[in-house]
Amino acid sequence: MNTKLLKLILKHITIGGLLILLVFIFSVFKIPCLFRFITGLPCPSCGMTRSFLSLLSFDFAASFAYHPLLIPALITIFIALHINVNEFKLNKRFCNVYFILFAIIFFIVYLVRLILGILP
Numbered sequence: 001m002n003t004k005l006l007k008l009i010l011k012h013i014t015i016g017g018l019l020i021l022l023v024f025i026f027s028v029f030k031i032p033c034l035f036r037f038i039t040g041l042p043c044p045s046c047g048m049t050r051s052f053l054s055l056l057s058f059d060f061a062a063s064f065a066y067h068p069l070l071i072p073a074l075i076t077i078f079i080a081l082h083i084n085v086n087e088f089k090l091n092k093r094f095c096n097v098y099f100i101l102f103a104i105i106f107f108i109v110y111l112v113r114l115i116l117g118i119l120p
Contacts, residue, residue: 046067051064067120
C-alpha cells in the first residue's frame with residue numbers, strides 16, 4: 001500500500017477517534033457546551049450535531065432547520081483535512097479565501113439566528 005495513502009488513512013482514523021473520545025467524555029461527565037456555559041448564549045455551531053443526525057436519516061428539512069450550514073461545514077472540514085494531499089491538487093490560496101468566506105458567512109448566520117431567536 002502507498003505510504004502516503006496509509007498516512008492519510010491513519011490521520012483520518014486518529015482525528016475520528018479523538019472526536020469520538022471527546023464526545024464520549026462530554027457525554028459521560030455531562031459537560032455542557034462550554035461556550036454557552038461561559039457566555040450564557042448558544043454557540044455558533046448550536047444544532048450541528050442534530051443537523052448531522054437528521055442528514056444521516058435523510059431528513060434534509062430538519063437538518064437545514066437545525067443548522068443551515070452543515071453541508072458547507074462538512075466541505076470545509078474535508079478541505080482542511082486534505083489541503084496538503086498532493087493527489088487532490090487543492091489551490092492553497094483558493095482554500096484560504098474559502099476558509100475566510102466560510103467563517104464570515106458562519107458568523108453572519110449565527111448573528112441572524114441569534115437576533116431572530118431561531119437557534120435550536
